[in-house]
Amino acid sequence: MRQAIKAGLLLSGLALWASSGQATPSYEDVRQSFRSSDVQVLDRQGQLIQRVRLDFHQRRGDWVALEQISPALQLAVLMSEDRRFESHGGVDWLSVGSAAWDGVFAGRSRGASTITMQLAGLLDHTLLGGRGGRSVWQKLDQVVAAQSLEDTWTKPQILEAYLNQVAFRGELVGVDAMARTLFQKQAAALDARESAIAAVLLRGPNASALTVERRACLTLQAMGRAQQCQALSHLVPVALRRAGQAPLGQTQLAPHFARWVLEQSPQTEAGDRLHTTLDSRLQRQVQASVRRHLLDLRTARVQDAAVVVLDNHQGQVLAYVGSSGDLSEAAQVDHARSLRQAGSTLKPFLYELAIEKRLLTAASLLQDSPLNLPTGNGLYIPQNYDKQFIGWVSARNALASSLNIPAVRVLTLLGPASLVERLRELGLNLRQDGDFYGYSLALGSADVTLLELTNAYRALANLGQAQAVNVRMDQSMAAFRPVMDPGASWIVGDMLSDRQARVLTFGLDSALSTPFWSAVKTGTSKDMRDNWALGWTEHYTVGVWVGNSAGQSMQDVSGVSGAAPIWHEVISVLNQYRPGRQTVRPEQVQLRQIVFVPALEPSREEFFVEGTQTDRIQLNDANLAYAGPARIQEPVDGTILALDPDIPPQNQQLRLLAQGQINEALEWWVQGVKAGGGAQVRIPLVPGTLRIELKTEQGRLMDQVSVQIRGAQMTSFNKD
Incomplete structure (x- = not known):
């Protein structure tokens, strides 16, 4: 009886409420205000590169035009929800009357809402009832709103809006969202069975699989497709289980970049579109290069990589690959912004600073020979990558060939604190001060990110001008800041582009060589955990990191074999986009023909910062190898060594090395005990202060030093 009373009230009150002047939104307003639950991250051409979900209350996809929705789904929805949709004016009075009749005489309660009425409720939530259902007045309002929609909208517009918001x-x-999630296909591709399943979910979104199957079969019968009911028992459970899965076409071209952009855009809301600087075509090429080269390195225990490509002039991020995707053990980790040990990639900034301060020129000779540096933590003994020593070498060849010991010698001229300050000015967020890193900073003991490091190299490409990177097309670029000397920066770039200067370590033919002008530096961290290649052309700077997510060591992989092939391929693609040449030489850079005396290196043309130019590089006798009486070269007097508890004691030894004119037999004495004879011997390390003496066989003292060995137990030296 209650249903009949409500139906009567709807009929009698309609005329009164129809003249109430309720505002009706336009179809265009509704479509424009529709918001996806995702943020769409677009590339520089407006192409979609990534979706990032921000609204986790509902999953909404894009608005789909009616012509892009399967005709089978449209028919199934009409058969299930509103069979007289095309003929009624917003309210199906036959259904209203039938519902009232059933309520009075059959005791059944069923709805009579049309698609238009449901849409009115979706557009105005005040028309929807609470837990106790809608009031009579809400139903009257809904009828009025539905009729107003029918007066101002077309039937296709109503059906389209309904399907996009229900x-x-x-x-x-x-x-x-429904089609791409439940059926993993676009809405236009839904067939009759899928459409029937989707349609009956509108009436019972949380219905069981058996209920959905039964109702979908009834809908197929109404559609004239009864023969397709048989397959529903297999299709329905599969579709319903997908409700929580990721939808089809959830573009994943730049996931790490997208998250980074959103971090810098805190005001972004679901449904927004962010127009970024990324180039989707280049991004795909970089991803393909990373995957191809990592597959080649599988036997070397390499799983991950990251690449950053920057535009030199505007600082725009053109490509950003944070990991190797499914090849990685931690694909969600953004390795482009993860801290990793820098290795030799800091050497260009070290040499630039020394040239800038007039402490060094590209022609200056540095000694590549064993070096012992006493520190507060003991003796620092750097080694070259190949464990060999070259002797005297020019700064140009030392940097281009990435020799370690000359770099450490340069840092002794500057001091670690000055290099830390410079690196911070370039945007490298070093966590410690110079005393913490010590002289090992020359060899890259600091942790840096690929993004920061690539942008610092871009400052070299821009002749010392540093600038923050830019990721949004709708944002103005940051101002440039002068950090490094233009002349010194240009000279370092010329040194890193010199194929001949790389010969000592890399040979003439390697992944560092390109048929066009480019400057590049590689790096490998301790235990081969991190592998780098960074370099630039006139227009672009590219940084590559190769390694493993968990930090495992790679096997026999160096910068030239790991990261460099990716760098070479990417920089070659970029040069095809926009060929470049070496930046014009600054006026303060002077060119001179130089000669080395003695001829340690061939005569050549060399570049100098104004005021440091010369035409003759000569070593005095005092600079040459020591030729006086025999003396102790290793260890250095005052050396402090510490025993390593992880190394067996028998494997911890100290080398005693003599140099000079050795014309007679020599003997080594430690704490007054003879330890051996000859120019070189090794003694075990035992805790305590050792007095080491170099004597002739006749007992004449030639030299002596004192060494402190730190350990847990104090014992006296014993020749056994």
Whole structure:
């Protein structure tokens, strides 16, 4: 009886409420205000590169035009929800009367809402009832709103808006999210069975699989497709289980970049579109290069990589690959912004600073020979990558060939604190001060990120001008800041582009060589955990990191074999986009023909910062190898060594090395005990202060030093 009374009130009150002047939104307003649950990250041409979900209350996809929605789904929805949709004016009075009749005489309660009425409720939530259902007045309002929609909208517009805003199952709202999630296809591709399943979910979003199957079969019968009911028992459970899965076409071209952009755009809301600087074509090429080269390195225990490509002039990020994706053990980790040990990649900034301060020129000779540096923590003994020593070498060849010991000698001229300050000015967020890193900073003991390091190299490309990177097309670029000397920066770039200067370590033919002008530096961290290649052309700077997510060591992989091939391929692609040449030489850089005396290196043309130019590089006798009486070269007097508890004691030894004119037999004495004879011997390390003496066989003292060995137990030296 209650249903009949409500139906009567609807009929009698309609005329009064129809003249109430309720505002009706336009179809265009509704479509424009529709918001996806995702943020769409677009590339520089407006192409979609990534979706990032921000609204986790509902999953809404894109608005889909009616012509892009399967005709089978449209028919199934009409058969299930509103068979007289095309003929009624917003309210199906036959259904209203039938519902009233059933309520009075059959005792059954069923709805009579049309698609238009449901849409009115979706557009105005005040028309929807609470837990106790809608009031009579809400129903009257809904009728008026539905008729107003019919007066101002077309039937296709009503059906389109309804399908895009109605809830299907769980969090899925709208036909796009439903089709791409439950059936993993676009809305246009839904067949009759899938359409029937989707249609009956509108009436019972949380219905069981058996109920959905039964109702979908009834809908197929109404559609004239009864023969397709048989396959529903297999299709329905599969579709319903997908409700919580990721939808089809969830573009994943730049996931790490997208998250980084969103971190810099805190005001972004679900449904927004961010127009970024990324180039989707280049991004795909870089990803393909990373995957191809990592597959080649599988036997060397390499799983991950990251690449950053920057535009030199505007600082725009053109490509950004944070990991190797499915090849990685931690694909969600953004290795482009993860801290890793820098290795030799800091050497260009070290040499630039020394040249800038007039402490060094590209022609200056540095000694590549064994070096012992006493520190507060003991003796620092750097080694070259190949464990060999070259002797006297020019700064140009030392940097281009990445020799370690000359770099450490340069840092002794500057001091670690000055290099830390310079690196911070370039945007490298070093966590410690110079005393913490010590002289090992020359060899890259600091932790840096690929993004920061690549942008610092871009400052070299821009002749010392540093600038923050830019990721949004709708943002103005940051101002340039002068950090390094233009002349010194240009000279370092010329040194890193010199194929001949790389010969000592890399040979003439390697992944560092390109048929066009480019400057590049590689790096490998301790235990081969991190592998780098960074370099630039006139227009672009590219940084590459190769390694493993968990930090495992790679096997026999160096910068030239790990990261460099990726760098070479990417920089070659970029040069095809926009060929470049070496930046014009600054006026303060002077060119001179130089000669080395003695001829340690061939005569050549060399570049100098104004005021440091010369035409003759000569070593005095005092600079040459020591030729006087025999003396102790190793260890250095005052050396402090510490025993390593992880190394067996028998494997911890100290080398005693003599140099000079050795014309007679020599003997080594430690704490007054003879330890051996000859120019070189090794003694075991035992805790305590050792007095080491170099004597002739006749007992004449030639030299002596004192060494402190730190350990847990104090014992006296014993020749056994």
